[in-house]
Amino acid sequence: MTQDEPPIPLTVLMRTFNEADRIEAAIRSALPLRAEILVIDSGSTDATVAIARSLGARVVTNPWGGFGPQRRFGEALCTHDHVFSMDADEVLTPELVWEIRGIFLFGPPPALMKLRKAMALPHHDRPPPFAFCTEQIYIYDRRVARTTENPNWDHLDIRTAEKPRRLEAVAWHFTYRDWNHAVAKANYVAELAARTSEPRSRLELGLRVFVEFPFYFLRFYFLRRLFLAGADGFAMATILAFGRFLRIAKMREQAASRAVDPAAQAAADEAR
Incomplete structure (x- = not known):
């Protein structure tokens, strides 16, 4: 792809904070x-x-x-109406770039497009073969x-009955820098989920x-095919399942706090 190729009416929107080690690869993959x-x-x-x-x-x-307000802020500044929400830890494959350009160059693009992402494990330069997306x-x-304005999650408020188009090519998602980052992120997501989820008994x-840990370990290891990634796949399935377990443990901790402290219950309701 060269600069002689016609541009397309699309804005790639990235939110960043201290991504100097990853953003160059992300932007270079999107330039074509x-x-x-x-x-x-x-x-x-x-x-x-x-x-x-x-x-x-x-x-x-x-x-x-x-999360929501930051992306919504960016949406208002986009030059084009079609927005591609891309993370700074992602890399677009040439096949995906070709597919997206083809959609925009040959006919009006659909209003909604589903993108598939395959996770690359820490210290790997690409996702494993037959990776789950x-x-x-x-x-x-x-x-x-x-x-939406939800600060904890990215949710789209969709005002069309048009069905989304599913793209065939995939993006590579370098979610974790290393194993320490994977563990820290699992803890962060578990804390976020515990603070924002509806109260459970x-x-x-x-x-x-x-049952949370064994259930999700089997789900990640087999159904999401991490067993194909060898020892690193086993480690990743363990960390992801631990994150799910930690979410329940933290929710249980908060439920106990609310039971003895009405002020804690009011604060949890206010956070949601």
Whole structure:
């Protein structure tokens, strides 16, 4: 792909904070799209902003207000109505770039497009063979789909009955820098989920605390095919299952606190 290729009416929207070690690979993989690249940075103290600008991205700084508000802020600044929400730890494969460009160059693009992502394990330069892919709407027309103001999660408020188009090619998701990052992120996500989930009964949580880890380990290891990644796949399945267990343990802890402290219950309701 060269600069002679026509641009497409698409804005690649990235939210960043201290991604200097990963953002160059992400932006370089997106450059062949010939789309606008807009980075919303929440105050990085490393070279994230300088790297992004050196590669031609437009960078706007905005204080972090949560996942939803930050992406919604960026949506309003996009030059084009079609938005591609891409993380700074992702790499677009050439096949995916070719597929997206083809959609925009040959006919009006659909309002919603589902993108598949395959996770690369720490210290690996690509996902394992036959990797399981998550699937979600990441390319959308902001005139009919906008991110909600939920600070904890990315949710689209979709105002069209049009069915999303599923892209065949995949993106590579380098979710974790190393095993320490994987463990820290599992703890962070578990804490976030525990603080924002609807209250559950202590009986339900007490039962789930025994089965959550083995159930999710088997799910990640076999159904999500991490067994194909050898020892590292086993380690990743263990960490992911531990994160699910930790979520239930933290929810149970909060349920116990609310039972003895009405103020804690009020604070939990306010957080949601």
